[in-house]
Amino acid sequence: MSMMAMKAKRRKKAPQIQEVKIEISNEEVARILEDIGDMLGIVGESSFRVRAYYKAASSIRGLTRPLLEIYKEGGVKGLEEIPGVGSHTAQRLEELITTGRLGYYEELKKKVPAPLTELMDIPGIGPKKAKKIYDTLGITTRSELIKAIEEHKVSRIPGFGLKTEENILRGIRQYEKMHERILLSDAFPIAKEIVELLRKQPFVERADMAGSLRRMKETVGDIDLLASSDEPSKVMDYFTTMPQVSYVLAKGDTKSSIVARNGLQIDLRVVATYQYGAALQYFTGSKPHNVHLRDLAKKRGLKINEYGVFDASTDERLGGKTEEEIYGILGMQTPPPTLREDKGEIEMAIEHRLPILVQLGDIKGDFHVHTKWSDGFNDIEDVVKVAIGLGYKFATISDHAEKLHVAGGLTPEELDEQLQVIAELNERYQEIEILTGIEANIDNDGNVDFGPDILSKLDVVIGSIHGGFRQSKEQLTKRLLAAIENPYINVIGHPTGRVLGERPPYDIDLPAIFKAAASTGTFLELNAFPNRLDLKDDHLRDAKENYGCKFVINTDAHIAAHMVYMEYGVATAQRGWLTREDILNTYEVSEIKKMLRQKR
Ligand SMILES: [Zn+2]
Ligand SMILES: [Zn+2]
CATH class of the missing domain: 1.10.150.110 (DNA polymerase beta, N-terminal domain-like)
Structure with a gap:
């Protein structure tokens, strides 16, 4: 009607x-x-x-x-x-x-026995199968089901067979994968690939990532995509038969779910073009951002939902085709998705004072890359070629130093040899400058591998903690502070040492470290490697706004091709509200060298 x-x-x-x-x-x-x-x-x-x-x-x-x-x-x-x-x-x-x-x-x-709904959450198990499993084996949990499958009890249920058993096991694996958080770097490439393909289809008007993926959170829960089209059924047909699809979980008129070849679930929703902006805004979130925005709309006699912006009293539709239209009707700037966490971006957008965040295109190079000389995979020249391919003005070779034996750290003699190789390459590649560096180890007393005689030969010295993670907060902080006071150390590498899904950050006095870093002109690293992202978003913002710290974004690539992870570092910097001026990588090489020398 x-x-x-x-x-x-x-x-x-x-x-x-x-x-x-x-x-x-x-x-x-x-x-x-x-x-x-x-x-x-x-x-x-x-x-x-x-x-x-x-x-x-x-x-x-x-x-x-x-x-x-x-x-x-x-x-x-x-x-x-x-x-x-x-x-x-x-x-x-x-x-x-x-x-x-x-x-x-x-x-x-x-x-209904609660476990049955639990079983039915597994892709491929509907009510009939769940009931049969429950009736014949009395199984009530997923772990019991896995055990029964291992003992091939499930295949012996009348009408089930080995093939069904296999499918159920696959469904369980799928379920497990869906319910753990996914590293941004696992979700982003496949989502980007699918969005780009969707955009090329004549029956698709627009397509984007949504949710925490579009906000570039370090880990994401679901992979949600959104498209607009006048022919949703064509979009659903296309999406569910793309080469990236391993199998289809559900196909509907306007929403379908697939499992991609890499095992991740991807949901696509299609809406009409005139309400695309409203849907994109809504499904991008975050929830706190949207709650705040709706509140604001209410106070102004407006109503926002996933279908558009409306006059609250007359229900007259005022817009919703683009996100800009929606935020515009509220009289505010459109916050970049990376800021939409209700951490002050709405207030700033109302005052038209949103910061101009650093962009990937601002980055002129990387300060932290490993090569075969220590535990990296590639030659120095490979790194140079990748850097040129990325359009960089500089690259830095910063292999591990001596004391990290497990990583084949460089001795002073090896370092001298490496410096010669780099000098030759600098002659050969005029379009880029290869900076010299090292990743030195901060020992238990806060000293590093080499003294001023060696460190002074290098453009960049990174000081990192690679051991003794479980020491007391006092000792760990003391080590870092001593390194920060060292006039030859330019950068503190992966400052909190966390590895997502593996290791929590070490217990350190961050305010003391931020304060010391700012006052000595020591740069804090935003390590862009996807399972580090260290410092993380909130820490970056705190360090900048409350202490005046400056930063470098580094990939810490051990394979030259991983230098593309810079994108995750830049996204994290955006989430930390950083602008170009805060980040050393965005300056001209001559400026960079000057700024690095200032501490010495
Ligand atoms: Zn390191
Ligand atoms: Zn490293």
Whole structure:
């Protein structure tokens, strides 16, 4: 039913509207309906009723307006106009969208053994299979199921067989992968590849990443993509048959989920072009940013949701085609996605004072790359070639120093040899300058491998902690402070030592370190290697705003090709609100050399 028809109807007879106690999104409603369908399947309801719930869920997902709005206009009768929603379901929807709860759903949850819904979360296990597994083997948890599969008990369930067992195991692996957070660097390349392919299709108007991926968080939960098109079914067909797809989890009219070849789940949603900006804004988040923005809109008599911006009193649509339009209607700048965490960006955008964040194109080189001379994979010349390919003005060879034996650290003699090789390469490659450097080890007393006689020969000296991570906070801090006081150490490498998913940051007095770094002119590294991203976003911002620190962004590449990880470093710098001026890599090489010498 069109808006016009609904309005005409309302004039005839005002619908009975219940008071709305809590707002619930279409997506949440759809999920609950699917859950109900699942559970009805388990308790043995007719497949007709089960399918009816799935159908209603899918149809609600495809709506272009919030259910609540449809309800407010047309009451229960309005809801019945939604395809796949009968009078029965419409009643349930009314309860759900006005109270945020559904008694029927709560009752069902009590009837269905909880473990079965847990089993049904595994891709490939529907209500029938879950019930059969439960009835024959009495299995109630995922780990029990894995054990039963290992003992080939599942394949012996009548009608199951080895192939089913294999599929279930694959589903479990998939589930596990979906429910751990993914490193940005695992999700970003495949998402970028798919978005670029989507953009090339004639039936796709626009396509973007959304969610924490678009905000470039260090780890992401889900991989959400968004596209706009007048032919959503073509987009769904294309997406679910792309060469990147390993298998299809779900295919709907406007939303599909696939598992990509690298084992990660990717969801794509399609919306109409006129509401693309609103959907992109909504699905990019973060949640706190969106809550704050909605609040702001409310105060100005506006309403924002994933479908557009509206006048709150007349429901007149004011915009939503682009994000800029939405933020513009609120009288503010559009915050870059990397800032959308409700950490002050909304206030700054209102005052039109958002910082101009550092961009990948501002970066003129890298200060921290390893080669075959220590534990790297490539020759110095390979590094030079990659750097030229990246459009860099400089590259720095900074292999490990002597005392890191496991990494084949350089002796003073080897370093001298290396300096000669670099001098020759500098002659040969006029388009780039190769800076000389070393990654020295900060020992337990805060001293490093070499003295001034050797360090003074180098353009850049990085001091890093590579051992004794478990020492007391006092000792670790003392080591770092001593290194910062050393006039030859320009950079503190990976300052907190964290390795995502492996090792927590070491316990150090960050304020003391930031203070000392700022006062001595020592640069703090933002190590861009994707499992480090150290310093992390919040620390960068604190160090800049409260202590006046300066930074270098380094990939710490041990394989020359990994120098492309600079992109993750720049994104993290953006999340730390850093601008070009804060980062040494953005200056001209002559300036850089001058600034590095200043400390000595
Ligand atoms: Zn290191
Ligand atoms: Zn290193």
